[in-house]
Structure formats: structure tokens, C-alpha cells
Amino acid sequence: MKTQRIKSNLLLLLTATIWGFAFVAQRVGGQYIGAFTFNAIRFAIGSISLIPLILFFNSSNKKNGHVKEFKEALLPGFIAGVFIFLGSSFQQIGITHTTAGKAAFITGLYIIIVPILGVFLKQRIGLNTWIGAVIAVLGLYFLCITDKLSISYGDFLELICAFFFAVQILLIDNFCKKVNNLKLAFLQFLVCSVLSLISALFVEKIAISSIMLAAVPILYGGILSSGVAYTLQIVAQKNAEPSQAAIIMSMESVFGSIGGILILNESLGSRGILGCILMLVGMLLAQFRIGKSDNSISESTNEKLKNENNYS
Template sequence: MKADRRKEFYADFTLVIVGIVWGVTFLPMAKALDTNGVFTILFWRFLIAFALLSLISLKFIKRIDPKSIKYGAIVGVFLFAGFALQTFALKYTLSSTVAFITGLIVIFVPFLMFVFFRTKIRAYTYIGASLATVGLYMLCDGELGFGLGELLSLFCAFAYAFEIMLAGYFVKKCEIFVMVATEFLVVCALSLICAVIFEDTPVPVLDREFVVAVGVTATLATVFAFFAQNIAQRYTTPVKTVLILTLEPVVAGFVGYFFGAEILSSWQILGAFVILVGILASELGSYITPKIRRKRGFDE
């Protein structure tokens, strides 16, 4: 039991690093979008990531099996759907609204886990998810209505929720290198199609912002972060995964404030603090509750 808890702790710590990495890459991505389309950036980001992961994983892959390819393709479709829906949502509503509604995956994942896998929802999960949702609303400073942009954001949240839930389920049943590489390749191919349709061409404007954004996101935010996330999900739950990853907008906000000359109000800073409290509540609850149950004579 102690060994399992230790693995879970390391997995959760890894997800903290992933959330920080994704948050840090928000600013260079935003700058690159001034001169390049989102699908063009995604195409090159995931193409480079696929090539790098393929090279890295050559000596680690034991076998390339159809099951791992199928699982990677399914997860890749949901991941791309999240990126695409979020992009189009930004055309119809405020970015803060999109960010908040997308962040509702902290609520969706626990209930999707219950519906599809009958996973119990513990009290600390409710507390952590509720605090994270309130914090997200404060951090995003959203003005909520309900139109096309909000609807697309809602579908985006479900797409990301399914990606996290299914990745956590599939990663325990297949060859992880093959699954993640397939996921990257699917996102790359779908991004290429959308770049041609919506942006006329996938040929980028090779300015400094594009090179920095693609270089950083392909290596750190894609190869490292997605692979680390999938490894971590072997030892922790999708519910804790999505809660910990709410660090992304917190880190993005502070990076924008300190390095991008962006303004954070006291209300938004308080929201970031509330998110951190929600993550901490979930994290402590997942370790303390089993100990209490064992002391009272219950099975975990």
C-alpha cells in the first residue's frame, strides 16, 4: 500500500510539473498567433512532436500493436476536437468566458467517470472541484451569457474531459509510446486538413515568435508534457489529473503578469489562490481519507 501511495504521489507531482509547463507556454503561443493561424501552429507543433517521440521511443517500443494504435487514435480525435472547438469558440465570445467554460472539465470528469466506469465520487472530490470551479470563474473574470461561443466552449470542455478520462483508462491497457505517438499523428493530420480549409495553407510565417512557440510547445508542452501526463495517469485518477491541471491557467496568468505586461486584478489573484486551495483539498483528501477509513475498519 505504501508503495502504491508513493507512486501516486510522484504521479501527482509530475502532473504539477505538466500544469506549470502548459501555463508557461501560453504567452509564446499567444504571440505566435499574431502572425500565424492556430491550425498551422498545431500542425507543425504535433508534426515535430511526433517525429521527436518516434526517434526517442525506437529502442523502448516492445511491439506496435493495433490496440495501442486504436486507443491513440481515439484519444487524438478528442484532443484535436478540444483544440478546434476552443479556437472557433474564441470567434464568438470572450476569451475569459471560453477559459471558464473549458475549465468546467473539473466538474465533468468526476461525473463522466461515474457514468462510464462507476467510479465513486468522494467528498474531497466535490470540495476540490467546486473550489477549482469558483476559482476559475474569478481568475477568468468571465461575463457569462449563452450563445454559439458558449455552446462551442461547452463541447470543447466535454472533448477535453473525454480525452483525459479515456487516456487514463487506455494507458493501462497498451504500449504507451505507440499510443501517444498515434495521438500526436492524429492531431497533426487533422490540423493539416483544417489549416488547408480554414487558413488556406499550412506554410507558416517563419518569424521569431513562431519558431519559439513551436520549438517550446513541441518539445516541452507536447513530447514531455503529454507523455508525462499519460505515464502519471497509470498511477493516479483522471479526477485528480484534471484538478491538478487547473494549475495551467494559474501559471499562465502569472507568467502573463510578470513577463507579458498583462494586468491581474485582486479578484483574479484571489481566484488563483482558490484554485490552489481546491487542488490542495483534493490532494490531501486522497491521502487522508483512506487512512481514516482503515482506522475505522473499512476497506479502502
């Protein structure tokens, strides 16, 4: 059992690595094509990559079981897809105006935002989350706020993106108890792809030559970040400790920053590194419980891990 847990943790670490380096793919892809075009193709590939999983993990043995489950997941998938569209759009536009490392850490703030938003749903959160939030916000200050007390355009868009992803996670937390999770993931990716394509047709120039230049980043985001990483996550979560899984997946931000440094030659500077460390400490602290609480950040995070891939 211990060996299986170690293997599961290693698979989750690999998943976090794939998702972290996806920020690099997004930034590179954004140099060739518009944000909406990138997301339209990426999420279309992502939804298609889930079809083998849907067939393999078919939860219904009844005839027409797939059709029934798709119908049940249709409305939840549409609603969740709208928020993925909003979050991923702000993220992809923002990442062209900031670094992959910054984008990874700012997006990771959804870990803090989720339980805070849960307060409005009358959910209790632990003292650790409040402490973690304060530390994370302090880290955000060092990472993003300039000496003139202003935040860059790209960093601000990433912050909005984290908010929309947090709302989407809360929606998934509710929907996943009622519908088939893989079909929900498939539909929300599909909705995001369609909305992105519609937006691209209105505000961007779509050129095959540009898409070909961005082919590798698109395929990375669509196949590796969605299909492969999602499969690894499903396999790994069977034997992983939920709290450990949440902590390992938090390392996604670290790998995003490492990818930016190694591949894109990005530099955060001493102030930025301090900010990243504080934000990581805050996010990790939010995974642990101090005292009693009806709902914890680790629970919300694990709903995300169980029901969808990282959208970065």
C-alpha cells in the first residue's frame, strides 16, 4: 500500500509538472496566434482527448446510458464551460503581457479564493486558510506590485482569471455530485472551445500559417495538459492521500516558474522570488486544517483534481 501511494504521488508530481510547463506553452503560443484562437483549438483537442477516457471509464452498463448521462451533464457542463471560457480567456490574454512564472503563481491563488468565496455560501473555513490568504496576498504584493503601487496589465488579468477559475471550481464542487464527472469535463471543454471560436471570429484574424507556427504549444495544451495529465491524475488519485495530493498539485506554480526560467529565460528578481515563496507558503498552509471546519481548501482543491484538468 505504501509503495502504491509513493507511485501515485510520483504520478501526481508528473501531472503537476505537465500542467506547470503548460504556462510556457501558452506564452509561446500567444506569440503566434490570438488568445481566443489558441483556446478554441486547444480546448477542442482537450475535449476530444477525453473521449477514450469516457469510453474506458463508462459508469453505465445500460443501453443508451451515455446519452442519458450526457443529457444530465448538459446544463452543468454549459455553465461550467462559460466560466472556464472567462478564466482561460483572461489567462491567455494576460500571459502575453507577463511572464509564465508570474502567471503560474497568480493563477494558483484560486486555492485561496475558493474557500473565501465559500464564505458567501455559508461554508466555514479554517484559521489556516485566513493565515494562508494573508501570506499569499503579501507574496502577491512583492511579486506584482511595483514601487509606484501599481500592478501590470498582464498580472491584473491573471488575477481576474484566478477569480473565475475559483467560481468554476465551486460550481464543479456542486455539479460533480450529480452528474458523470468525465462527461461534465468533456462538455465544459467543448463549450469553452465553441465560445472561444465565436470570439475569435469577431476579434481576431485566424490564419492557418499562424496556427501551424503555434502547433506544438497547442498540441501540448490540448493533448498533454488535458488528455495525458488528466489520465495520470485519475490513475494516481485512486491510491493517493487527498491532502498529500492537494499539496503536490500546488507545485504546479513552481514548475510553471521553473519552465519560464529554463525555457524562456525569464527572471523574477529577488523581490519576485520572495513573492513566489510567500505565495507558495500561503497556498500550502491553506491545505492544512487548524481547528474544526465544515469545509476546507483541500477539499475544494481535490474536487478540482477529481473532476477536471488544470486549464493552464
